Amino acid sequence: MAGGITFTAVESTKLATAEIFGKTIAELGAKDKSIVCLSPDLATSTKMIDFFTKYPERFYNVGIAEQNMIGIAAGMAKSGLTVFASCFSVFASLRALDQVHTDICYQNVNVKLIGTHGGTSFGQAGSTHHAIEDIGVIRPLVNMTVIVPADGLETANAVKAAAATPGPFYIRINRGFDNVVYSTSDYGFEVGKAVTMRDGTDITIIACGSCVYQALQAASILDFDYKLKARVINMHTIKPIDRDAVLKAVAETRKIITVEDHTVIGGLGSAVAEVIVEGGKACLLKKLGIPDKWSPIGLHEDLMANHEIDAQGIVKNVLEIMKQDVEKDENWGDEV
Amino acid sequence: MAEEVKITQSDLYAARIFLHAAVPLLKVICESEPKYGDKFKGKSFVFQVSALYADAPGGKLATHFSVEDGVWTTHAGVTHDAPTVEFLFPNLKKLIIFFSGKGMPLPKIKGLSKLGVFVPILLALLRMAGLMQAKDKPEKLEDQIMLCKLYLYLLPNGISQLNKMGHPDVTVVTKTSPDRAYALAIDGYPELQSWIRVKAGKSMSGRGEYKRCKPFLTMKFASPSLALDILMSKADMVDYMGSGKLVVDGAPEFGGTVGGLMFKVAYYAQGTYLDAEK
Amino acid sequence: MALTKQEWVGLEKQAYALRDLCLDTINWAGSGHWGGSSSVADILTLLYYKYAKFDPKNYEDPNRDRVIVSKGHVGVILAPLFALLGLVKKEDLKTFNLTGSKLGIHLDSNKVHGLDASTGSLGHGSSIALGMALAAPLQGRKYKTFLVLGDGECDEGSVWEAAMATSHFKNRGSLDLITIVDRNHNMIDGNTEDVMALEPFEDKWKAFGFETITVNGHDLPALAEALEKAVAGGPKPFCIIADTIKGVGVSFSSGNYKWHYGAFDEAKYTTAKKDLKEYSEQRIAKAEKEGK
Numbered sequence: 001m002a003g004g005i006t007f008t009a010v011e012s013t014k015l016a017t018a019e020i021f022g023k024t025i026a027e028l029g030a031k032d033k034s035i036v037c038l039s040p041d042l043a044t045s046t047k048m049i050d051f052f053t054k055y056p057e058r059f060y061n062v063g064i065a066e067q068n069m070i071g072i073a074a075g076m077a078k079s080g081l082t083v084f085a086s087c088f089s090v091f092a093s094l095r096a097l098d099q100v101h102t103d104i105c106y107q108n109v110n111v112k113l114i115g116t117h118g119g120t121s122f123g124q125a126g127s128t129h130h131a132i133e134d135i136g137v138i139r140p141l142v143n144m145t146v147i148v149p150a151d152g153l154e155t156a157n158a159v160k161a162a163a164a165t166p167g168p169f170y171i172r173i174n175r176g177f178d179n180v181v182y183s184t185s186d187y188g189f190e191v192g193k194a195v196t197m198r199d200g201t202d203i204t205i206i207a208c209g210s211c212v213y214q215a216l217q218a219a220s221i222l223d224f225d226y227k228l229k230a231r232v233i234n235m236h237t238i239k240p241i242d243r244d245a246v247l248k249a250v251a252e253t254r255k256i257i258t259v260e261d262h263t264v265i266g267g268l269g270s271a272v273a274e275v276i277v278e279g280g281k282a283c284l285l286k287k288l289g290i291p292d293k294w295s296p297i298g299l300h301e302d303l304m305a306n307h308e309i310d311a312q313g314i315v316k317n318v319l320e321i322m323k324q325d326v327e328k329d330e331n332w333g334d335e336v
Numbered sequence: 337m338a339e340e341v342k343i344t345q346s347d348l349y350a351a352r353i354f355l356h357a358a359v360p361l362l363k364v365i366c367e368s369e370p371k372y373g374d375k376f377k378g379k380s381f382v383f384q385v386s387a388l389y390a391d392a393p394g395g396k397l398a399t400h401f402s403v404e405d406g407v408w409t410t411h412a413g414v415t416h417d418a419p420t421v422e423f424l425f426p427n428l429k430k431l432i433i434f435f436s437g438k439g440m441p442l443p444k445i446k447g448l449s450k451l452g453v454f455v456p457i458l459l460a461l462l463r464m465a466g467l468m469q470a471k472d473k474p475e476k477l478e479d480q481i482m483l484c485k486l487y488l489y490l491l492p493n494g495i496s497q498l499n500k501m502g503h504p505d506v507t508v509v510t511k512t513s514p515d516r517a518y519a520l521a522i523d524g525y526p527e528l529q530s531w532i533r534v535k536a537g538k539s540m541s542g543r544g545e546y547k548r549c550k551p552f553l554t555m556k557f558a559s560p561s562l563a564l565d566i567l568m569s570k571a572d573m574v575d576y577m578g579s580g581k582l583v584v585d586g587a588p589e590f591g592g593t594v595g596g597l598m599f600k601v602a603y604y605a606q607g608t609y610l611d612a613e614k
Numbered sequence: 615m616a617l618t619k620q621e622w623v624g625l626e627k628q629a630y631a632l633r634d635l636c637l638d639t640i641n642w643a644g645s646g647h648w649g650g651s652s653s654v655a656d657i658l659t660l661l662y663y664k665y666a667k668f669d670p671k672n673y674e675d676p677n678r679d680r681v682i683v684s685k686g687h688v689g690v691i692l693a694p695l696f697a698l699l700g701l702v703k704k705e706d707l708k709t710f711n712l713t714g715s716k717l718g719i720h721l722d723s724n725k726v727h728g729l730d731a732s733t734g735s736l737g738h739g740s741s742i743a744l745g746m747a748l749a750a751p752l753q754g755r756k757y758k759t760f761l762v763l764g765d766g767e768c769d770e771g772s773v774w775e776a777a778m779a780t781s782h783f784k785n786r787g788s789l790d791l792i793t794i795v796d797r798n799h800n801m802i803d804g805n806t807e808d809v810m811a812l813e814p815f816e817d818k819w820k821a822f823g824f825e826t827i828t829v830n831g832h833d834l835p836a837l838a839e840a841l842e843k844a845v846a847g848g849p850k851p852f853c854i855i856a857d858t859i860k861g862v863g864v865s866f867s868s869g870n871y872k873w874h875y876g877a878f879d880e881a882k883y884t885t886a887k888k889d890l891k892e893y894s895e896q897r898i899a900k901a902e903k904e905g906k
Contacts, residue, residue: 057752065778067771068744068779069741077745079676102732106722107753186609201587228514293431326515329538336360
């Protein structure tokens with residue numbers, strides 16, 4: 001793939017997703033002198049340290065001041081720089097939202113916001129540090145592209161695509177290690193184009209982020225144990241959403257289950273629901289995610305299980321939805 | 337008077353397939369081939385195929401067609417009280433032997449004198465029998481296409497009939513099935529498609545493209561001739577899949593299940609069971 | 615003296631023209647933020663007509679000086695300013711605030727050529743200006759960034775986040791950022807000291823690491839002198855506290871917080887135009903008399 005990311009999938013299993021982001025941005029920074037990185041006292045946590053070590057003159061630690069960071073990013077971008085600003089997703093989306101709205105999106109400037117510790121991936125930190133509303137909060141912002149990569153290699157692809165595409169981006173990644181979904185970065189990542197990971201017509205599972213791996217595991221279990229064929233779509237770009245992929249899933253499977261590490265209000269599930277309703281064809285939709293309540297504290301894996309967005313939770317919900325009718329079919333006559 | 341013949345459960349399956357799925361193909365012949373259909377232009381009548389069966393309401397099982405000004409409507413499994421022309425078999429077994437080509441037990445024919453209607457019906461029936469009862473596939477492409485159409489329309493319908501009758505080999509598949517459709521198609525012939533949809537024990541069959549969603553699997557034959565090789569049991573399905581003559585689009589491991597159901601229909605429709613269960 | 619007599623007189627005339635066109639625009643628009651527009655008019659005049667290197671004919675020049683007016687609600691004086699600079703059609707001022715107009719209360723930098731930022735959410739301009747100032751050395755450029763703050767918006771914490779960072783980054787690269795506060799003492803609900811006390815205001819800036827100068831914001835030579843000092847630079851970032859009068863130049867609005875935003879009827883418009891003429895002519899006469 002163009003851009004020459006030099007680490008391999010094998011290495012990627014040893015790297016936390018944020019570390020892959022850090023390496024990617026350091027490599028991009030070598031080629032493009034207009035790339036600047038900003039961090040609010042999180043250079044270590046958000047793994048921008050590689051970039052800082054190599055290009056200290058293009059790295060700014062703004063202290064614990066997310067609003068200021070976003071404003072600075074907008075000013076720099078207005079002056080022609082490509083700015084990667086990284087902080088915890090929860091603060092990028094909520095603490096600095098007004099700046100993201102006005103300074104970045106209204107002015108339509110070239111700022112790439114990297115939200116780390118997405119969803120409940122910093123589970124032990126509790127709800128102050130869980131980012132469960134960020135997609136819903138950022139998705140409506142005009143000019144903003146929203147990407148939730150499934151793993152490290154996809155993060156690298158997303159970061160490269162963001163660097164190469166003018167305008168605001170929000171890329172949400174997790175804390176720590178992600179299960180490896182892709183063995184190569186050459187799978188045709190394209191902003192706004194969903195990836196069909198597995199085909200099937202009984203139901204479509206549309207997932208993003210850490211839930212893509214879980215969806216694939218669930219599809220395997222559904223096939224092996226229940227002979228159910230689930231289509232799995234990695235909807236890495238939440239905005240602009242791949243309408244064609246959703247409408248195709250509606251037409252071909254008529255049942256969709258969305259899975260995200262995010263509240264069920266306003267995120268991937270809502271984005272998919274909007275497309276379904278506008279498509280005008282009946283479809284059964286179940287949104288898996290964090291229900292409208294605060295998450296417990298705990299390990300990410302445990303919280304995913306708790307919210308039924310892990311493989312077992314997806315299997316359970318698929319089996320339930322398979323019993324439901326899309327529409328009542330009273331006439332079961334044969335055509336003669 | 338009805339002859340004393342023991343009617344088995346298999347006879348009932350077969351009769352159901354004939355009356356609900358096979359006999360209705362007469363309309364397909366008349367609609368597809370002007371040579372036969374045009375002879376009914378401007379004519380209105382009722383044609384019925386029936387067999388006496390004491391356990392049925394009214395003492396017989398029947399399927400009838402009402403033709404209005406040359407336009408055919410099929411009433412599968414419905415008895416008409418006063419058909420214009422009727423082929424009435426003294427029992428179900430004879431109806432089965434007649435339509436499966438296992439023999440020629442003549443029915444009692446009502447309306448023989450109405451030659452303007454009777455003769456074209458007989459010609460159309462002979463055309464259908466000529467196609468479906470032949471041991472080898474026809475040589476002419478147009479005949480192959482017609483025969484494919486009859487098979488493709490017969491098989492999903494036949495499976496659905498067996499399901500509705502509660503045939504255990506069929507219900508074992510349908511009862512636990514989520515909402516799925518299985519389709520048959522022939523590459524390059526969009527009119528040669530049919531399907532069966534099953535859901536939690538229910539079933540329905542139809543002709544043409546399955547539009548509700550993408551079928552769970554589609555058995556797509558590479559040509560009418562290759563389709564007939566399989567449909568007439570002249571070739572092995574697995575071999576054809578291996579060589580690309582038959583493509584299973586969707587969940588390939590379910591190809592065998594569908595094939596099994598199709599052969600179950602053939603088992604009754606070709607009268608094979610009559611020898612097997614003697 | 616920072617201004618020659620000719621400059622002073624010329625700038626007084628520009629300031630008059632700007633306030634006068636602002637009154638007209640408010641009249642066309644039906645209403646507007648007259649109070650804060652009039653108080654900031656002299657600051658804008660000195661920046662755009664003397665201290666900011668800005669060629670309206672080459673408004674996209676990457677080496678131009680930047681001016682960030684963080685108190686974005688004064689679009690009703692920025693639009694006339696850009697009209698006088700030839701970057702907005704004067705005819706377009708008559709559409710101000712009207713449906714479909716490219717001009718409204720808060721200007722859109724993607725619609726008004728030469729406007730460096732879309733402000734309006736208060737307290738944002740400081741960080742944007744800092745970002746622009748930081749970008750200059752990274753790109754090998756030498757432009758200056760002027761930040762114009764309202765005093766009321768200094769209630770916003772983000773102003774102080776940026777102030778802290780401005781001091782912190784002052785000596786990294788060559789940060790050339792000059793802050794000017796339009797200290798007109800009034801906000802929507804009343805005097806700044808009643809609503810949320812800012813004093814000791816200058817001390818706050820000092821504590822945040824700034825070199826400060828408080829100056830009469832309607833005394834062009836004094837304001838010019840402060841700007842000369844700031845432009846010359848020093849080890850600390852500069853903050854000029856321009857002591858101004860909200861709604862200055864018009865009898866009924868001068869110093870009256872209620873004229874933060876308002877509409878003129880025919881009589882008020884006539885009075886305002888007449889008052890402003892008198893006020894400005896006095897200032898021009900003073901320039902002609904005292905200028906050297």
